[in-house]
Amino acid sequence: MKRLLEGARVVDPANGVDGRFDVLIDGDRVARVVPEVSPAERSGAEVLELKPDWIVCPGFIDMHVHLREPGQEHKETIATGTAAAVAGGFTAVACMPNTDPVNDNSSVTKFIVERAVGAAARVYPIGAVTTRSAGEQLAEIADLRAAGCVALSDDGRPVANALILRRALEYARMFDMAVIDHCEDPALKGEGVAHEGFVASVLGLRGIPAAAEEVMVHRDICLAELTGARVHIAHLSTRGSLRAVRDARARGVRVTCEVTPHHFTLTDEWLNAPLSYDTNLKMNPPLREAADRDALVAGLADGTVDAIATDHAPHHYDEKHVEFDRAPFGIVGLETAVSLALDRLLHSGVISIARLVELLAVNPARILRVRGGSLEAGAPADITVLAPEVTTTVDPNRFRSRSRNTPFGGWTLKGAVAATIVGGRLAYVNEELAGFAAGQ
Amino acid sequence: MPLDTQAASSVQVVNGPALPAATRLRGKDLLGIAELTPAEIRLVLDTTEAMKEIGARPIKKVPALRGKTVINLFFEPSTRTRTSFEVAEKRLSADALNIAAGTSSVVKGETLADTALNLEAMSPDLMVVRHPSSGACHFLSRICRAGIINAGDGMHEHPTQALLDAFTIREHKKRIEGLKIAIVGDLLHSRVLRSNVLLWTKLGAEVWVSGPPTLIPPGIGRLGIRATTSVDEAVEGADVIMMLRIQLERMQGGYFPSLREYFTVFGMTPERVRRAKRDVIIMHPGPMNRGVEIASEVADGPYSVILEQVANGVAVRMAVLYLLAGGGEHEAAA
Numbered sequence: 029m030k031r032l033l034e035g036a037r038v039v040d041p042a043n044g045v046d047g048r049f050d051v052l053i054d055g056d057r058v059a060r061v062v063p064e065v066s067p068a069e070r071s072g073a074e075v076l077e078l079k080p081d082w083i084v085c086p087g088f089i090d091m092h093v094h095l096r097e098p099g100q101e102h103k104e105t106i107a108t109g110t111a112a113a114v115a116g117g118f119t120a121v122a123c124m125p126n127t128d129p130v131n132d133n134s135s136v137t138k139f140i141v142e143r144a145v146g147a148a149a150r151v152y153p154i155g156a157v158t159t160r161s162a163g164e165q166l167a168e169i170a171d172l173r174a175a176g177c178v179a180l181s182d183d184g185r186p187v188a189n190a191l192i193l194r195r196a197l198e199y200a201r202m203f204d205m206a207v208i209d210h211c212e213d214p215a216l217k218g219e220g221v222a223h224e225g226f227v228a229s230v231l232g233l234r235g236i237p238a239a240a241e242e243v244m245v246h247r248d249i250c251l252a253e254l255t256g257a258r259v260h261i262a263h264l265s266t267r268g269s270l271r272a273v274r275d276a277r278a279r280g281v282r283v284t285c286e287v288t289p290h291h292f293t294l295t296d297e298w299l300n301a302p303l304s305y306d307t308n309l310k311m312n313p314p315l316r317e318a319a320d321r322d323a324l325v326a327g328l329a330d331g332t333v334d335a336i337a338t339d340h341a342p343h344h345y346d347e348k349h350v351e352f353d354r355a356p357f358g359i360v361g362l363e364t365a366v367s368l369a370l371d372r373l374l375h376s377g378v379i380s381i382a383r384l385v386e387l388l389a390v391n392p393a394r395i396l397r398v399r400g401g402s403l404e405a406g407a408p409a410d411i412t413v414l415a416p417e418v419t420t421t422v423d424p425n426r427f428r429s430r431s432r433n434t435p436f437g438g439w440t441l442k443g444a445v446a447a448t449i450v451g452g453r454l455a456y457v458n459e460e461l462a463g464f465a466a467g468q
Numbered sequence: 469m470p471l472d473t474q475a476a477s478s479v480q481v482v483n484g485p486a487l488p489a490a491t492r493l494r495g496k497d498l499l500g501i502a503e504l505t506p507a508e509i510r511l512v513l514d515t516t517e518a519m520k521e522i523g524a525r526p527i528k529k530v531p532a533l534r535g536k537t538v539i540n541l542f543f544e545p546s547t548r549t550r551t552s553f554e555v556a557e558k559r560l561s562a563d564a565l566n567i568a569a570g571t572s573s574v575v576k577g578e579t580l581a582d583t584a585l586n587l588e589a590m591s592p593d594l595m596v597v598r599h600p601s602s603g604a605c606h607f608l609s610r611i612c613r614a615g616i617i618n619a620g621d622g623m624h625e626h627p628t629q630a631l632l633d634a635f636t637i638r639e640h641k642k643r644i645e646g647l648k649i650a651i652v653g654d655l656l657h658s659r660v661l662r663s664n665v666l667l668w669t670k671l672g673a674e675v676w677v678s679g680p681p682t683l684i685p686p687g688i689g690r691l692g693i694r695a696t697t698s699v700d701e702a703v704e705g706a707d708v709i710m711m712l713r714i715q716l717e718r719m720q721g722g723y724f725p726s727l728r729e730y731f732t733v734f735g736m737t738p739e740r741v742r743r744a745k746r747d748v749i750i751m752h753p754g755p756m757n758r759g760v761e762i763a764s765e766v767a768d769g770p771y772s773v774i775l776e777q778v779a780n781g782v783a784v785r786m787a788v789l790y791l792l793a794g795g796g797e798h799e800a801a802a
Contacts, residue, residue: 224686353601353602
């Protein structure tokens with residue numbers, strides 16, 4: 029079946045495309061992106077007439093998601109998580125291995141891959157670096173890769189032993205796989221629950237210093253330099269970490285990094301007001317100071333930050349409806365990320381739309397070495413359609429995710445997702461937008 | 469606001485001195501000093517004067533909270549604070565219930581929210597809560613109709629302690645404004661520190677805090693106070709010195725090398741006290757570690773008001789209970 033997207037602006041920075049184009053999809057592939065298809069091509073296709081201020085771009089890839097399956101299906105499943113992904117404009121997600129059991133062997137990977145057949149979005153499993161993510165013995169990395177893992181991480185239980193990480197990097201380099209590190213020194217983090225600083229001091233919350241992240245970022249950079257392997261810093265949150273990455277890259281170290289929407293939007297001041305001790309503001313790494321947030325925004329603009337990733341961490345209401353100390357870390361992000369990026373980064377003039385597409389599509393595909401991030405002829409027809417001028421109000425009750433743990437409920441944001449196309453299939457259509465006049 | 473329904477049946481404190489005209493706090497709760505205005509703090513202190521008089525009578529009981537139910541819900545061990553609240557509740561004729569976490573459903577795995585909502589179903593007017601997690605009282609205030617009085621939440625606040633300390637200081641110094649107050653000890657883990665600093669700065673005192681650098685909360689100077697590792701500098705010319713307890717387990721946490729060294733560098737000795745004003749008062753919220761943060765000569769010395777603090781605790785808690793659950797005038801205080 030052929031499908032034609034017409035009438036909107038196409039932004040495809042990987043191919044230097046930005047302008048009004050027709051996008052012709054043939055089956056599950058992009059057929060052509062041209063100023064105007066021929067009448068014959070048009071007549072044979074289902075035509076989706078898009079609004080002129082909408083933007084068609086390569087499908088967004090969230091490279092840091094917790095789908096919770098297997099083992100924690102009360103929080104999220106592959107089905108609900110991928111439904112949330114396409115509703116949030118993501119055509120693919122990379123899922124972290126801290127499931128139960130941990131995705132540290134090919135049978136778990138195969139289970140995930142199998143469960144993802146027919147899911148709304150593509151699912152790229154990330155395998156564990158070490159067995160049970162215990163930080164002691166390397167996981168069977170070749171086997172994980174053969175089963176479908178695209179990267180390695182012990183997210184949530186970062187590899188504390190530098191020698192083990194060194195070996196993992198050397199080994200992963202053989203496959204050109206990135207090792208994604210949640211940088212955190214366990215002793216410096218201690219029992220901390222919030223960013224160490226004035227706000228935590230006043231609220232009496234145990235602090236997690238910026239240095240808990242930064243010493244590990246520096247360590248990882250040293251090891252990337254030593255091994256020549258690729259390190260990707262997950263949810264980078266401090267200005268010191270950003271400086272370290274910038275300096276390392278300037279001397280050619282193969283290090284990349286991602287930033288979450290909550291870290292480029294919020295600061296620890298939110299813990300104090302308007303809703304003090306809101307457990308939906310408890311995440312790891314914690315919300316940092318304004319100077320850190322501002323540095324991250326600058327890093328998103330100047331190219332130091334490679335990707336926006338959500339660290340989508342669904343938790344059940346009961347788990348978050350407790351004292352701040354007792355609540356688990358993490359918030360959902362799939363269904364708010366794109367609107368936050370459009371509102372906070374694009375409309376505020378921090379970045380261009382082309383840069384936004386790089387952060388959400390081009391670079392994640394490049395880091396994970398997966399197809400995507402491009403609308404060249406023959407590429408998978410994974411497409412995100414944005415309605416950047418549409419204002420939406422976040423309503424967690426309407427999330428597709430099984431969990432609602434977001435601090436952004438009730439926020440009004442400028443910028444919405446109009447539709448998400450995965451493999452040529454219309455995986456999500458925003459029913460609130462009057463659009464798609466024909467062809468549906 | 470369940471308290472507003474009491475207007476018609478308001479109870480007067482019989483035979484007591486005239487109470488201040490404004491007799492209400494703005495909220496249903498006392499979560500912390502952070503939420504109080506200076507006028508509200510003065511209202512509590514002025515009301516405490518009246519309550520203290522009741523405690524001096526042969527029959528120490530008034531019917532101000534007759535028919536009101538107060539639940540003391542303590543998730544941490546406490547002798548002083550729990551007893552003080554209970555005495556205060558009984559002197560005001562409230563029906564007081566004590567629940568300690570060790571004997572409640574908490575040991576069966578019940579959540580804090582469920583425990584509170586089950587108690588709430590029995591229609592208490594107030595719940596006095598102590599909990600090891602900072603913010604636990606804020607959490608409860610959002611899910612309970614009953615007023616919540618914070619009796620200490622984690623490392624966050626202990627507002628009735630700060631109010632009784634302020635009352636004690638005011639009795640001796642007749643004012644808070646303009647005093648130099650030094651507070652010394654484990655600042656990082658202390659909810660007493662946080663509540664007192666907030667109160668003293670709101671009422672215009674010059675506040676100095678001192679302790680080992682490992683136990684000074686980062687950024688605390690932004691509260692408008694002076695932080696120093698020199699105890700001598702902090703107590704120089706002070707009108708008030710408050711010592712904070714050093715928990716013995718902090719030594720294992722690597723915050724300082726030994727109790728002996730702690731006492732040498734940060735302990736309150738008679739020599740250090742001599743740097744303060746001649747009429748300095750020495751305070752301690754208890755429980756004390758004699759010979760660790762404070763020398764016995766100081767704790768038991770002529771300037772010590774430590775036992776007065778305990779005595780005033782009852783009156784301050786009567787005032788807070790009365791202002792939240794009782795009272796005659798129902799115009800908002802602020």
